[in-house]
Amino acid sequence: MTVFDLIIDYIKSGRIRLDRRRFNVRATYHDPCNYGRRAQKRFGHGYFEEPRWIMDQCLDDWIDLHPNRLHQICCGGGGGALATGYDEERIFHGRRKMDQIRATGAQMLILPCHSCHGQLNGIKTTYEMEDLTVKYLWELVADCLVR
Amino acid sequence: MAPDQPVRLENLNPACCTAWLHEQDLCLTCAMCASACPVAGVDDFDPRKMVRMVSLGMVDQVVRSRWPWICTMCGKCEQVCPMGVGIADITRRIRSLRDDNRVPGILHKGLAAALETGNNLSLPKEDFIFILEDVAEEIAEEPGFEGFGVPIDKTGARLLTTIHNKLVNTHTEDLKPWWKIFHAAGEDWTVASDNWEGTSWGYFTGDDEAMKIMAGRIVENMRRLEVDTLLWPE
Numbered sequence: 001m002t003v004f005d006l007i008i009d010y011i012k013s014g015r016i017r018l019d020r021r022r023f024n025v026r027a028t029y030h031d032p033c034n035y036g037r038r039a040q041k042r043f044g045h046g047y048f049e050e051p052r053w054i055m056d057q058c059l060d061d062w063i064d065l066h067p068n069r070l071h072q073i074c075c076g077g078g079g080g081a082l083a084t085g086y087d088e089e090r091i092f093h094g095r096r097k098m099d100q101i102r103a104t105g106a107q108m109l110i111l112p113c114h115s116c117h118g119q120l121n122g123i124k125t126t127y128e129m130e131d132l133t134v135k136y137l138w139e140l141v142a143d144c145l146v147r
Numbered sequence: 148m149a150p151d152q153p154v155r156l157e158n159l160n161p162a163c164c165t166a167w168l169h170e171q172d173l174c175l176t177c178a179m180c181a182s183a184c185p186v187a188g189v190d191d192f193d194p195r196k197m198v199r200m201v202s203l204g205m206v207d208q209v210v211r212s213r214w215p216w217i218c219t220m221c222g223k224c225e226q227v228c229p230m231g232v233g234i235a236d237i238t239r240r241i242r243s244l245r246d247d248n249r250v251p252g253i254l255h256k257g258l259a260a261a262l263e264t265g266n267n268l269s270l271p272k273e274d275f276i277f278i279l280e281d282v283a284e285e286i287a288e289e290p291g292f293e294g295f296g297v298p299i300d301k302t303g304a305r306l307l308t309t310i311h312n313k314l315v316n317t318h319t320e321d322l323k324p325w326w327k328i329f330h331a332a333g334e335d336w337t338v339a340s341d342n343w344e345g346t347s348w349g350y351f352t353g354d355d356e357a358m359k360i361m362a363g364r365i366v367e368n369m370r371r372l373e374v375d376t377l378l379w380p381e
Contacts, residue, residue, distance in 0.1 A: 001306075003380050007328070015332040033221040038235070041222065074185055074221030079238075080351025081219050085252035089217045093186050114311050114346075114381060138380070142324035145331045147291035 002035075003112055004050035007141055011057055017146040018057050025133075027062040028106035029055055030097070030120070031072040032113035040070060051112060051137055058144045062110075065100045073097050075111075077119020091123050098127040112137040160204035167240060169233035171202045180224035180234055190214045194224040194234050201237055206244070215241040216251050243353025250352055258348040258357055265364065266344040267312045276340055278315045282322050286330075295330055300372065301337035307374040308338060309345030309365060311381050325380070336378075339368040345381030 010016045029051060031037075040046030048069045055062050067073070076093030084090075097120065101109055109132055111117060121134040135143075165172065180194035187193035192214035200209050209215065220235040228234060247255050257267040266275075276299060283297040298304065306329075314322045329336045342364035349357030369377060 001376055001378055003378065006306075006378055010328065010332045015334075016328060033219070037222045037226055038220075041225070070226060074219050074223065076185065076219060078221060079219035080252075080254050080348065081217070083252045083254050083257065083348075083351070084216045086213065086217055089186065089189055092189070093217070093219065096185055112380075114313065118313070136321070136324060138328060139321070139324040142327040145327060147331065 002047065002050075003138060004035075004047050004054065007054055007138065008050060011054070016141070018141065018144040019146050020058060020060050020144070022144045023059060023108065023140075025061070025107040026105060027055070027059050027108040027110055028065055028101060028104045029062065029068075030065065030075065030101075030109060030111040030116055031068055032111060032116050033072070033074050033078055035112060036072060037070050046070065051110075054137060054141065055110060058140050063104050063106070065104060073100060075116040075119045076123075078113075078115045082115060082118050082122075090119070091126055094119060094123045095127070098123065098129060101132065102127075102129060107131065108133040108135060110135050110137055110140050154205070156203070161202065163204045163206055164201050167201075167237070169201075169237045169240065170230065171198050171232055171237060173230040174198045174202060174232055175230055177229065179227040179229065180232075183223040183227045184218075185221070185223065186214075186217050189217055194218070197241070198232055198234060198237060201241075206241070209241050210244045213251070239350075239353045241353075242351070243355075245352075254348055254352050257346075258352060258354065261344055261346075261348065262357060262360060265342040267346060267348065268316055270312070270315060272340050275315055275343065278319060279322070279338065282319050283326070286323055286326060292327065292330055295326070297326065298337045300340050301335075303373050304337040305335040305374065306337070306376045306378055307365075307369055307372060308336060308378040309381060310338060310343045311345045325378075337372060337374065339372065342368055345379055347381070 035047040073096045075097050076090055081090045124130055124132050178195050181187045184194050190213055197209055215238045218238045220238050222235045224234040260269045261267045279297045283295055286292045287295040347358050347361040
């Protein structure tokens with residue numbers, strides 16, 4: 001079961017309730033290559049709409065990066081790049097992603113991938129975006145839980 | 148490869164890789180891939196160059212180059228390829244041809260540790276359980292989570308979840324979100340105390356056999372614990 005299907009199931013069945021007013025900041029969403037473009041090619045289904053639906057349940061103000069979905073730009077940390085030691089090249093790889101994020105004016109970046117999280121949280125200082133909050137999609141959901 | 152040395156076609160073996168199912172011989176050399184690639188030009192390399200070198204039989208040179216490890220296999224190249232060449236799969240295939248002891252960084256070390264011990268860190272079972280229970284105690288101190296505990300090796304639970312090794316290493320705080328969601332949803336869940344590793348670095352090194360072993364262990368955990376649903380967030 002994917003992280004998206006499980007969270008959507010919890011929300012739709014009423015097993016969890018979410019408060020959309022927890023975060024009073026603009027957010028944006030990053031499509032990881034393997035959940036999106038590569039899954040589309042390999043399995044015939046890219047997880048593009050599911051995370052966006054979850055974002056809608058958690059946030060009033062979020063906007064997409066451009067380009068997105070199939071045409072998304074890689075964070076630069078995937079494919080094992082965080083563990084090769086080629087750090088200079090990896091940080092360079094992320095430059096276009098950081099430009100995309102900056103262009104939205106978002107203060108919070110949501111994503112559902114450990115590699116993307118490690119990469120973008122790690123390089124934000126290099127690109128003078130240290131105030132950007134980088135959050136897992138499931139962390140956003142946990143933060144918005146109504147108890 | 149010295150850039151000033153001419154490459155003579157008669158010395159190459161273009162038939163070397165015709166058995167690969169990545170359609171590299173269909174390449175029209177249009178360079179759409181190179182235009183789409185975020186690291187085209189790094190190391191004087193790009194996806195088109197890699198595809199053409201494989202097609203011409205210059206595989207050894209590509210295997211020796213760093214570029215296939217700087218490429219993240221993001222798939223932008225093959226998304227725009229008019230001929231459907233499996234460029235990211237070629238990168239992975241090239242990676243698989245590196246000797247294990249020449250794989251860059253900690254990728255092979257982590258994978259070897261996982262195959263030997265069940266996780267990339269070679270973390271002993273007692274330490275793993277200690278960390279999980281320690282984090283669970285912290286959650287139980289938060290309002291709304293009184294009595295929270297982590298169900299390790301619970302037989303007959305509905306859902307088994309894997310764990311990314313960094314969450315029991317440098318990022319233990321990041322264990323909490325999923326556990327809080329499970330608690331709020333009233334989920335019947337469990338974690339296995341052996342072979343809990345969610346990452347599978349054979350994906351990165353092009354080692355299909357290692358991936359099969361890692362996935363097989365997770366399936367074995369599901370059988371042993373009689374769990375029918377798997378959450379594998381890695």
